[in-house]
Amino acid sequence: MVKIQPFEVEQWMDRLETTPGVLNIAETCAASVSIDDLMAMSTDKAAPSPLSLSTKMTYGEIKGSTRLRQNVAALFNSSALPETTPLGPDNILITQGAIAANFLLLYTLIGPGDHVICVYPTYQQLYSVPESLGAQVSLWKLKPENNYVPDPADLPGLLQPNTKMIIINNPNNPTGSTTPTPTLSSIVSFARSHSLLLLSDEVYHPLYHSYPAPPPSILAFDYPLAIATGSMSKAFALAGLRIGWIASHNPALLAAASAARDYTTISVSQLDDAVAAYALSPAVLPGLLERNMALARTNLALLDAFVERYAAVVEWVRPTGGTTAFIKFKRKGGEAVDDAKFVMEVLGEVNVLFMPGRACFGKGEDFGGFVRIGYVSETKVLEEGLERLGGFVERRLL
Template sequence: MVKIEPFAVEQWMDKYETTPGVLNIAETCAASLSIADLAGLAVPTVIDEKTVIPPADPLSALATTRLTYGAIRGSSTLRKQVAAVFDTGKDDSIPPLSPDNVVIAQGAIAANYLLFYTLLGPGDHTICVYPTYQQLYDVPKSLGAEVSLWKLKKEKNYVPDTTELEGLVKHNTKMIIINNPNNPMGTPIPRSVLEDIVRFAQQRGIIIFSDEVYLPLSHGGTLAPNPDEDETGLFGETKEPLEPPPPPPSILTLGYDKVIATGSMSKAFALAGLRLGWVASRDPAIVEAILAARDYTTISVSQLDDGIARYALSDPIRPSLLNRNIALARRNIRHLARFVGKWESKGRVRCAWVPPTAGTTAFIQFSTVNDDGIVSPVNDVDFCLEVLKATQVMMVPGSHCFGHGKHFQGHVRIGYVNETAVLVEALSKLDRYLENNVA
């Protein structure tokens, strides 16, 4: 029997996100859309000198579709659209990703599991960034692979330090696993660091796997232009915006074939209810191996999910969908930054973070100062439960869900790309809780 560790963050979400009246700022998806909302984002496009207006209801186009299994790899149109997502920002010298190199799966979580199940086993060694989504290192362990954690450091702004790879690699290292942008940190891996990782792996024939579910949502954080220039914030003003860092490219665009990337409709595209994701590689042998293993698991995705995903990633929808979510991220990160700024050093409270510039999550440490001036992280599990009970504000405890109870004491993960009104209300209640109970 395979031994696998409890998936702490998913179990926490399952247990508490249905709390009556919950203000869920633990959620990591951009604020979810209905199909009607999605249709409202449609913009007419010109194709072959003709204006094309997409259907107002994507379900109507599916009404006469016979519900067979459908295309095993995913529809050719959807795979072509996903390939275009990965190709965003690629250099002209890099050939376009072929749709044949894309496999559609039941969410990124299934895509990740499928590639691990296909490629890793006893005798293999992997290097995985840490902290990250627990699946990325515990599933390889459950399959018998050895895992070395590549620990991210605050003094490096939680960007992987490639000088450490030489000390982590082994003779049997088969895969380097990264998460770009990082969950829970919200920090992207810059292009220069990705290129260093590629050079290191290519010299040794090591596969690189990059979980890129948040990559399309590279928003620049508070360094990016404010979508609401006349906005008056809840907790005071932030600094003048600076030039944000350029978004990193997909690992698939850096000229190395033994790379794998996954993504989904859930996080950056605000459609988690579709349960649709993908895995892609420039190595045809890797793709064929994944497809062979897939025959023993899920066969195909739902034709309905495939059809709605095609609609969402179509030219009339995708740009406005991403623009909506990027604007939401830029608006909301300012509210969160004002909150953190207020509590960086107030009374007995200390609040610290590395401000995220991509994705939907922030990792914030709460500490208290005693009468002797000693700063101690809060018990993040107790803190999250007490806040939930007192205010209905739900957060994720960092040490429990990302540090196995040993690391990241006092940290909480906050998902800030939800509806602005929900975030503002939640931060207001958390603010009053700190004023009344901690400060």
Template sequence: MPPPPFAVEQWMNKYETTAKYNLAETCCAPLSLTALAALSETPSTPASLLDLKAPLTYGEIPGSLPLRTNLSRLYSSKGNAPLPPDNILITPGAIAANFTVFYALIGKGDHVVCHYPTYQQLYSVPASLGAEVSLWKSREDKGWLPDFEELKALVRDDTKLIVLNNPQNPTGAILPPPLLHQITALAASKNIPILSDEVYRPLFHSITPLSPSFPPSLLSLPYTNTITTGSLSKAYSLAGIRVGWLASRNPALIARCAEARDYTTIAVSQLDQQIAAFALSPAVIHGLLGRNIQLARTNLDLLERFVLKHEEFCSWTRPVAGTTAFIKFSREGRAVDSESFCRALQANTGVMFLPGTAFGAEWKGYVRVGFVQEEGVVREGLEEVRKFMRRLFDDVPLAA
């Protein structure tokens, strides 16, 4: 059966085209081809990104070798064997990569454990395929860390997949190395594959690789029965080219996903892959990520000042990575109706937030804020929210 309506996407589709200040967007501020070319360490023009003489065939079915080679370089960190390009499949965005994994590995009667809150696809699609899904809930009082003992209690003999989201949407939290080692050891003891949606990696704005809490990609850990997914949309500012991927150190998992992918994708646009390969090339990727991490740091400081100024009404755990923050708005000690708040805010100011209830009914009062937009958009948008808080916030109904 088809999954239920995708609440986040339904809200975005309804409201984002009319927003003056879209602070619900999860992608880093988008780039034009001209701006992307300008980030290169070698002289480049928009035209030089594309081979305009190449015939537009399907190309290499798993994905172009230049693109997969650049991706393999990103996953081949020090201390690990290089990840072969053959262990990567290119897809139309990370959403297609995730779907491919579920389609390949999950069926009726299976059991899946999913890190939560998270992108609805990660638990609704397995359920639509006939699986029973248990939610492994992050705890705000623990900085949005989930409890490992709770995961142990959720895993069963018929568990066929553990799903992680690291960094996490919508909280911006991370799963640190000690917890990742516990998770992979548990999965290895029962031979359970793990899917790690790492679409917000490597946008780490509030933690450095020198920190003991800095999370490696799951592909850097010893357990090989794992799959990671990613895309050019979030951390790399190129949502418009619709390029994502899935990768694994287990060739058997890649083979199963490739067989499933034949029914859904066949191949990804050759033009899109040429742009993606350019963006992830050694001459460009550092400038691109540097631009986006600086935007994230600057705008997160603006958002933190807003939260502190309105601490009577706002509470949060400051995000560590990614592009989103999860903020709770309350009044009189009670959560506000986040959907009414978001509608009134946009109608009166043009500022778009996303209600937390799009992630589940229990997230009353929460809103997701996407803060890695152009600095002016965030600064002006938060000023409009400040005015709303002063004049109209008292009129927002409280949650039932």
């Protein structure tokens, strides 16, 4: 029997996000949109609805519809480097969310006796699943003094004879940090020199709302052992579609993941596929991304003002991408709060929800006092949530 650690952040969310009347600033998706919203954003007003009532509900194309795979490939090509080999639909495998994409890849490529290097903090799946499969995992610790950007100089000290894969997350969850192009290039060079698989979870790409030179996908470097995953959930505000993808220049890696998927989901829903293809179409995508970028920038300014106002007891590294911020709360004397207790006290007293850092993203005592806030919610929700949280801080911490 495979033994896997509880997925803490998901269990905390499942347990608490349906609290009656809760102001949820724990959610990590850009505020969700509807099909009506997508159609209103479209520049092609003559285009039919993405859902056809006459479509027969077969499995559809097993790898995902050609149209959706073309549109996902175009996402990668739009931010590629000049020397990058363009991606086509055959470089894309559609999955049920990025969480399924990551799991399929790890299940397919990692096993007992392997060693994995994984950035930390990050989404727990990226290190707990390899551990459950019998691999040894070394945590590549991100430092606040380096703005939570991974330092390639750490990699030689983490490398072992059985190292098989490096895992990164760009933009990073929970810190919202952006790994810049030169750093990505150095990581690729290291992986190439040791023939290592390189998995980049890019579920928040391309939401680089506060970074002056947005980096490309890891696939822009044409490394044949590089793999990128992404989804419609975070940057594209369509979590309910449950559509994600695996992308690679390497057909063998895609074929291996596709073969493993035959034992699980086989294909994705044709309905989800059709809406995702519509959302990523040239007529809709620019408006959708513009909306989410503007929302992220507006809301980040609100969160920035909150941190500045309560700087005596709050500290952070300001995020530059994605939808999440990693914020440390402390008492006036400097002692970090108990993050899990703090989350529950805030929820109980002012009905505002966010996630505890050590409980959901740490191992041992790491990240005590930190919380993760998802700030790309509806602006009114964030405004009221921060106002209530500010009152709590004034009463309990100052």
